[in-house]
Amino acid sequence: MLGGPTTTETRAITRKAMLSDYVDKAATRGVALEATALRTESTAMRAILAHAASDGRLECDELVKNVLAGSTQGLDPEWTAKLARVCALQQSHDTDLEFALRAFKVMNAALPKTVDYRRFHKLHVELLTQESQYEDAERLIEQNPDLQALYYGYLKTDLKNPFLRQDPSLHTAWLEAFNAPLRNKCLAEIRLNDDIDQKPFDRLETATELSAIEDGPLVTVIMTTYHPDPNGVLVSARSIIEQSWRNIELLVVDDGSPSEYNDTLDALASLDPRVRVIRLLNNGGTYRARNVGISEAQGKYITGQDADDWSHPHRIERQVRTLEADPALPAVQAFAITMNEDLVRMRPGYNPFIQSAPTLMVKQEIAEKLGGYLDARKAADNEFRHRISRFTGKEVKLLKEPLIFMRILASSLSRGDFRAGWQHPARRAFWSSYVEWHESAVEEELAIRPGEDPPVFIPERFKVERTRTDNRHPEYDVVFVGDWRQLGGPQISMLNEIEALRQQDLQIAVMHLEATRFMASSAKKLCAPVQKLINEGAVTQLLPDEKANLKLLVLRYPPILQFPPDTPISASVERLIILANQAPSERDGSDIRYIPVECADNAERLFGTRGTWAPQGPTVRSALDGLLDPDEIAEYDIPGIIDTDLWRADRSYFRGDRPILGRHSRDNAMKWPEDPADLEAAYPSHGKFDVRVMGGARAALKVTGASRAPSSWVIFETNEMPVRAFLNSLDYFVYFQHSAAYDAFGRAVLEALASGCVTILPAHFQETFGNAAIYAAPDQVEELVSYYHERPVEFVKQANRAMEIVEERFSFKGYASLIQSILAQDQR
Known part of the structure; x- marks a missing residue:
C-alpha cells in the first residue's frame, strides 16, 4: 500500500515503481503506448518511455538533456526510438525535433533486427528531408533495403524531386521513378506540362x-x-x-x-x-x-x-x-x-x-x-x-x-x-456515434428521410446550422468524466448515476478522457449504453475543447489524471469531485495505478481546480490517508448505486434441489484466492453444491493446477448472459479474492445483494455493506451454506435484509439527494 506521509523522497520512489508498472503493461502491447500518447496529445506519457529507455534512471527531461549533450550510453535503443518517435510527431517542446534527430541517429543503428525498426528509420528519413538534410537521408535509405522497398521506393524518389531539391537536372530520373506505381498497375503514366509558372x-x-x-x-x-x-x-x-x-x-x-x-x-x-x-x-x-x-x-x-x-x-x-x-x-x-x-x-x-x-x-x-x-x-x-x-x-x-x-x-x-x-475528438465522437447507430439499426432505419434526424450525435463544430448562435455557452448541472470505452464497473456506476439524476430533470453531459492503463493501438468506440444515451439526446457529449459552464464535474477513475492531455478543457468548472473508485495500488504496494497528489496537480491544470476527492467507500478512504491534504478529501463517500426496482428478485425459496453458489468477475489472478485450499473451500468441487462462475475461470485453474474445471462447476464466459439473469439463478453469492487485492467497493457484490442473493464475503467488506452480507473465512463457506439451506426462513430473512439495506444505502434516491445537496452548496 502507498500509505504514510508523502515526502519528496517517498514520492520519487513511488513514482519510479508506478512507472515500472506502466512499462510492464506497455511492453506487452506493441505500439499501444506510443499510439495513446499521440492520440490523447499527452506529453506526460513520455515519462513512461523515458523510464523504460533508461532502466528507471532518468525522467524524460533528463534523458533529453543527456542525448542533446551527446550522452546516450546505457539507453535502450528500442525504447529511446519510441520516445524519439513520439517527440518528433508531437513537437510540443522546442527541443523535440532536435532530440528526435539525434536519438534516431544513434539508436536506429543499434536497433536489433527482431524489432519493427522500419517505422523508426522511415521517420528519420522524413525528418531529415523536412530539415533539408538530403544527403543524410539518402545515405540512410541506401543502408536500409527495407526502406528502398516501401511503396515502390517513394522515399528515394522524393529525394530526387527536382522541385524539392531545386535541381531541374533531376527531372527525368525523378519522373521515371514517380511513375512506378502506375506502371505496376498497368495505368497510363503521367508527365508535367510546360507551364512552369504553375505549381x-x-x-x-x-x-x-x-x-x-x-x-x-x-x-x-x-x-x-x-x-x-x-x-x-x-x-x-x-x-x-x-x-x-x-x-x-x-x-x-x-x-x-x-x-x-x-x-x-x-x-x-x-x-x-x-x-x-x-x-x-x-x-x-x-x-x-x-x-x-x-x-x-x-x-x-x-x-x-x-x-x-x-x-x-x-x-x-x-x-x-x-x-x-x-x-x-x-x-x-x-x-x-x-x-x-x-x-x-x-x-x-x-x-x-x-x-x-x-x-x-x-x-x-x-x-x-x-x-x-x-x-x-x-x-x-x-x-x-x-x-x-x-x-x-x-x-x-x-x-x-x-x-x-x-x-x-x-x-x-x-x-x-x-x-x-491524432484526430480531433469530434471526429472520433462522430465515428463512435454512427457506428453504434449502424450496429443497432435494422435495414429500413438506415435510410434518412426528409425532415427526420437519424439517431446520430453530430458534434457542434460539424453542424451545418449551429445550435448556439448567441455566443452563450451551454450550462450543465453535472458532467461525468470517465474513460467510456469499456463497459465495466466504473461505467456501469456512472450510467446508474446518470439515470438517477435524469429522473431529477438535471442537465447531464458526459466527457470522454482515456486512461493510460487501458492504452490501445487504435481508437475505440464508446461503450454501447452511453453511446445510445448520446445518440438519443438523453445526455450531451461534451468535447474537451467546447466551451460550457459546468456546475459540477465528476471524474470517476483517478488514473485518468496520471498522464492527462496537455491542453486544459475549455469549459468553466465551478466544482470538481474526483471520485476515487479505486485505491492507488494493491495492498502490498504492487500495481501502482496513480499517485494522488500528482493527479490533484494535474486536475488543477486540466480543469482549473484541484477538486475534492470523494472515496467510493471506507477501503479507498483508508488507502488515501496521508497521500493528500486532509482538506482535499470529502467527509462523505459516494458509493456505487443500483436501480433497486430493476434488480430486486423473488427470494421466497431456493433455486434448486441443492445449494447453488456462484460469482462473477474478470478472469484475473487478483480476483481469485491465491491459496488452493482457500479456493477449494470457497468454491468446493465435491459435488454437494452447484458452483457457477461467470467471467471465465482460467485464473482459478492456474491456482489449483487443474487442466479443467470440476464437474460440479458450470463456467460462463464474460457477458455470456445478462448479469441479472445469472445472479437470479444463484442462491448464494460467494466472493473471495487474492489476499493482496484492493477491492475499493465491490460492484459485483452490490449487484448480488440487490438481487437478494445470500452473500458471503471476507471481513474487509463489512464496513461497506454492513448487515446486508455475511462475513466469513473461506473455510467457513460450506458450513454457512449448509446452515441457511437447512433453514429456509433464515435464508429468506437474510435475502430480504440484503435488498432492504441496498434500498436504504445504495439507491438512486439517496444518490440524487447527495448530489442535490452538493449543488446547493455552490448556490449559497
Missing part, C-alpha cells in the same frame, strides 16, 4: 493518348466547391473530363461562393458540354451540396471528386468495370497517393497510399434509398460508406490502385482535424 501539381497530365471508351453506363461525378482556387479546380475538373470513360456528367455544385468566384464557375461550365454548374444561394457544407448533386444525378453510378485533387484518367473506367463485373457489389472505392503541391509524398508519420473517401462510387438507386449523406460539415463520407455496407450486407470493394492524386494543403478544410497519430 507542379497543377501541371499533371497523361503522358500518352488514351483509348476512349464511348459505350457503357452513365456515371455522375459530383464536385462541390466553395471559394474555389481557379487553377486547382480547373485542373481537378479537367482530370474528370479527360477520363478514358467518356459517358460522364460532371455536376459542379457550388456551395454559396460569393460573386467574385463567378468567373471561375463560368470557366468550369464552359469546359465541356458534360459539365453542369449548380449554384447554391447559401453555404450548407460539402455533404449538403453533394446531396443536391445526388438529387440531380442522371447516372447509373454516382461518385465524387474533391475540387483540389487530380483523378487518374483510368479511374472511372476501373471503378465502373469493377461494379459491372459483379452486380452484387453496392459500391467501390479507390486508393489515393497523397502529396503536396510539389508532388512530394513524404509526410512525417504518414503513409502515402491511403483510401480516398471522395472516390466512393455507388449505385444511384442505393444512394437515393439511403437518403444520401448525413447533414454534417465534416466526416460524413466515411459514414456513408459504412452505412452502404450495413444496409446492403455487402462490403464496399476497395481498389488498391493509385487512381487519384490527393493534394495535401495545410489550409484545407480538414487538415486542422488531423496530425500524425
Whole structure:
C-alpha cells in the first residue's frame, strides 16, 4: 500500500515503481503506448518511455538533456526510438525535433533486427528531408533495403524531386521513378506540362493518348466547391473530363461562393458540354451540396471528386468495370497517393497510399434509398460508406490502385482535424456515434428521410446550422468524466448515476478522457449504453475543447489524471469531485495505478481546480490517508448505486434441489484466492453444491493446477448472459479474492445483494455493506451454506435484509439527494 506521509523522497520512489508498472503493461502491447500518447496529445506519457529507455534512471527531461549533450550510453535503443518517435510527431517542446534527430541517429543503428525498426528509420528519413538534410537521408535509405522497398521506393524518389531539391537536372530520373506505381498497375503514366509558372501539381497530365471508351453506363461525378482556387479546380475538373470513360456528367455544385468566384464557375461550365454548374444561394457544407448533386444525378453510378485533387484518367473506367463485373457489389472505392503541391509524398508519420473517401462510387438507386449523406460539415463520407455496407450486407470493394492524386494543403478544410497519430475528438465522437447507430439499426432505419434526424450525435463544430448562435455557452448541472470505452464497473456506476439524476430533470453531459492503463493501438468506440444515451439526446457529449459552464464535474477513475492531455478543457468548472473508485495500488504496494497528489496537480491544470476527492467507500478512504491534504478529501463517500426496482428478485425459496453458489468477475489472478485450499473451500468441487462462475475461470485453474474445471462447476464466459439473469439463478453469492487485492467497493457484490442473493464475503467488506452480507473465512463457506439451506426462513430473512439495506444505502434516491445537496452548496 502507498500509505504514510508523502515526502519528496517517498514520492520519487513511488513514482519510479508506478512507472515500472506502466512499462510492464506497455511492453506487452506493441505500439499501444506510443499510439495513446499521440492520440490523447499527452506529453506526460513520455515519462513512461523515458523510464523504460533508461532502466528507471532518468525522467524524460533528463534523458533529453543527456542525448542533446551527446550522452546516450546505457539507453535502450528500442525504447529511446519510441520516445524519439513520439517527440518528433508531437513537437510540443522546442527541443523535440532536435532530440528526435539525434536519438534516431544513434539508436536506429543499434536497433536489433527482431524489432519493427522500419517505422523508426522511415521517420528519420522524413525528418531529415523536412530539415533539408538530403544527403543524410539518402545515405540512410541506401543502408536500409527495407526502406528502398516501401511503396515502390517513394522515399528515394522524393529525394530526387527536382522541385524539392531545386535541381531541374533531376527531372527525368525523378519522373521515371514517380511513375512506378502506375506502371505496376498497368495505368497510363503521367508527365508535367510546360507551364512552369504553375505549381507542379497543377501541371499533371497523361503522358500518352488514351483509348476512349464511348459505350457503357452513365456515371455522375459530383464536385462541390466553395471559394474555389481557379487553377486547382480547373485542373481537378479537367482530370474528370479527360477520363478514358467518356459517358460522364460532371455536376459542379457550388456551395454559396460569393460573386467574385463567378468567373471561375463560368470557366468550369464552359469546359465541356458534360459539365453542369449548380449554384447554391447559401453555404450548407460539402455533404449538403453533394446531396443536391445526388438529387440531380442522371447516372447509373454516382461518385465524387474533391475540387483540389487530380483523378487518374483510368479511374472511372476501373471503378465502373469493377461494379459491372459483379452486380452484387453496392459500391467501390479507390486508393489515393497523397502529396503536396510539389508532388512530394513524404509526410512525417504518414503513409502515402491511403483510401480516398471522395472516390466512393455507388449505385444511384442505393444512394437515393439511403437518403444520401448525413447533414454534417465534416466526416460524413466515411459514414456513408459504412452505412452502404450495413444496409446492403455487402462490403464496399476497395481498389488498391493509385487512381487519384490527393493534394495535401495545410489550409484545407480538414487538415486542422488531423496530425500524425491524432484526430480531433469530434471526429472520433462522430465515428463512435454512427457506428453504434449502424450496429443497432435494422435495414429500413438506415435510410434518412426528409425532415427526420437519424439517431446520430453530430458534434457542434460539424453542424451545418449551429445550435448556439448567441455566443452563450451551454450550462450543465453535472458532467461525468470517465474513460467510456469499456463497459465495466466504473461505467456501469456512472450510467446508474446518470439515470438517477435524469429522473431529477438535471442537465447531464458526459466527457470522454482515456486512461493510460487501458492504452490501445487504435481508437475505440464508446461503450454501447452511453453511446445510445448520446445518440438519443438523453445526455450531451461534451468535447474537451467546447466551451460550457459546468456546475459540477465528476471524474470517476483517478488514473485518468496520471498522464492527462496537455491542453486544459475549455469549459468553466465551478466544482470538481474526483471520485476515487479505486485505491492507488494493491495492498502490498504492487500495481501502482496513480499517485494522488500528482493527479490533484494535474486536475488543477486540466480543469482549473484541484477538486475534492470523494472515496467510493471506507477501503479507498483508508488507502488515501496521508497521500493528500486532509482538506482535499470529502467527509462523505459516494458509493456505487443500483436501480433497486430493476434488480430486486423473488427470494421466497431456493433455486434448486441443492445449494447453488456462484460469482462473477474478470478472469484475473487478483480476483481469485491465491491459496488452493482457500479456493477449494470457497468454491468446493465435491459435488454437494452447484458452483457457477461467470467471467471465465482460467485464473482459478492456474491456482489449483487443474487442466479443467470440476464437474460440479458450470463456467460462463464474460457477458455470456445478462448479469441479472445469472445472479437470479444463484442462491448464494460467494466472493473471495487474492489476499493482496484492493477491492475499493465491490460492484459485483452490490449487484448480488440487490438481487437478494445470500452473500458471503471476507471481513474487509463489512464496513461497506454492513448487515446486508455475511462475513466469513473461506473455510467457513460450506458450513454457512449448509446452515441457511437447512433453514429456509433464515435464508429468506437474510435475502430480504440484503435488498432492504441496498434500498436504504445504495439507491438512486439517496444518490440524487447527495448530489442535490452538493449543488446547493455552490448556490449559497
